[in-house]
Amino acid sequence: MKILIKNGRVIDPSQDLDANMDLLIEHGCIAKLAENIDPNGIEDVIDADGLVVTPGLVDIHVHLRDPGQEYKEDILTGTKAAAAGGFTSVACMPNTVPVNDNKAITGYIINKARYEGSANVFPICSITKGQKGESLVEMGDLKLAGCVGFSDDGLNVECGDVLRRAMEYANAFGMPIIAHAEDEAIKSGGVMNEGRVATELGLLGNPWVAEASTIARDLMLAELTGARLHVCHISTRRSLELIRNAKERGVKVTCEVTPHHFTLTEEAVRGYNVNAKMGPPLRSADDVAAMKEGLADGTIDAIATDHAPHHIDDKNVEFNVAANGLIGLETSLPLTLRLVEEKILSINEAISCLSDKAAKALNIPRGTLKIGEPGDVAIIDPEYEWTVDVTASYSKARNTPFDDWEMKGAAMMTLRDGRITFERD
Template structure:
């Protein structure tokens, strides 16, 4: 059945559209954007969706998530993670390779894709490992991973400490037209740190992770990107130093892109004073100055994308003393409202700019078919009520580890359409 979305404020950064109009979907493709009088349907009467006072955008693409399957299904599965995404208005997700076993071979990639096809409800793009077993030593068969269907390679959560290995990864990835997603952390500097190294860490008696542990690796990987010409995408930028290094790299035309996560532009290390392990993330929450610089980077285009780094953990895992609890928070269901509440409603970013970082920039960087409302593109669409307010109480995700529980946020997805099918309507999953 055709779907006609009418009366909504349609925003599509790729085509520079921002106006009240209609969108016609036929099967799994977008057919046309235009006023109702201009839009003609064929065959049976289309399903009409009245999006008055709502915003209609390309489906959100979250380029940084951890679905935990295979190996840690007690934390998340492809089934639960994709439903969490749908409720958050996210239509496409990249799943990182730090599973058990690691996504470092064709069989593992095929497992993810088959599971996603059979049990998932949004588009799942596997990210392959840079090195076998995330060891940082022997490169994976990057060409074979590309053939199997990976969209990028990364040792996410594990920095590639050996510069020669990283150089070779960038060289081989370039040969196969893949980006390398880098987790930039010098383990020699971060050691066993559990929070940002600052006055606050000293006050709390917790081991600190200095900004420089990130900055040093960002600088190294930028230099290697310049040397090889391979495209480098820097994950979860958290420091003012990293922002400036990336800014300079872009001025020098080095093929570098990057992302920021909502917790790094909304929270500071002051939050750790509660010893709430839901504030324990890697990279850690930084200072107010770092938060300001992340926002500046988002404003001036230094930071291309906003991604959740969705990292689910069970209550049992998180219910430990701060030193022993694992890093990570869930984020698929708060990605959009945190962006709207802290960036758009505060006028730090226009709605168009925010949507660009959630849709068209990920599309462009990773060469995806979705992320636009261009006729002929995949019919992945998110409809948002940017004014609705909700208190974050619970999650569809299997895990609940979030520092935003109890927070009142604005701007939530009210409908999610994937491949031309409505999969979420007002918080209810329709595919189950």
């Protein structure tokens, strides 16, 4: 079984590759990268002339809601949305029902994705049992079960000692701690960024310091313990500065930003737009500028969506009580390519944030087209113009502030292990 992708511009940042060449996949793995591979005798030949061929994209922060909240999303629909966005691998957060704090659920997720899904799913398990912030999960056993890191995402680990011990313990197993950094006390019930817009709308504000102060604590704990820390969805200038400073001092930290935090400001909340309600909240224009600076100078390692599907019933309520989050898998690539258009990133850097650098942050063995690696490939048309129609999303959910946006760039075809998981009409 051979697939040949011909005439594409192959961009693989994991091996500093950017050249017009052909890519051969054999037995589901990358077999050959060369100019003018002879198509004779190969049954599937894909013409990628004018298109960009990249490693299958990697999103290290999604919520698949499976098990337990399948009315919002499940592993099949979530991974189908991933494939449509050019992703072949996602890491899913553990706030399922029940919480993924044990190997039975971890195994369920991996197997369901492997046999029925459209993308590889790498589970992230909770740091603490039931995400209660108290006692550690069985980290060693969960590593054996296929977990790639630990996070109480959605919740901060309030107790610094619990987090410290989690870092020490996880580090000994070579596993990263993934921090959702938000001080609940300072957040003080805030439902959007603190500032003029919140004041006008009469909504309680969640100030930048709720995030940045917790990141400062987490960075110092990582420094103390020598642990690998990955900071989720940073959204403020101070957060970025703290991480930049920590990296300069040699702290083993990586971080991610979501497309919405580098695209939208708190102004998007006006009109009480529940699709612009998320945690962390959309921030000021200066914070958005900082996110772009952090991507440009490499402080930010990965772009991750925090794909958070919700049923309309969870969103179509008063702003204060509406669920946090938005879906992002199908809009991540074009929103990232806008940064290329704005000359903030080269296309190679943009792809890197969505593939090898993202994978490296969680030690996920994907995001590369090296010979012998799994045949996970995205074929992208950076010039493809389309309009977001949320009703056509592959996700079960419809919660996005980007509906009706004019986009440029999309995955035209996605392959996992050499099999087509998505093909654009």
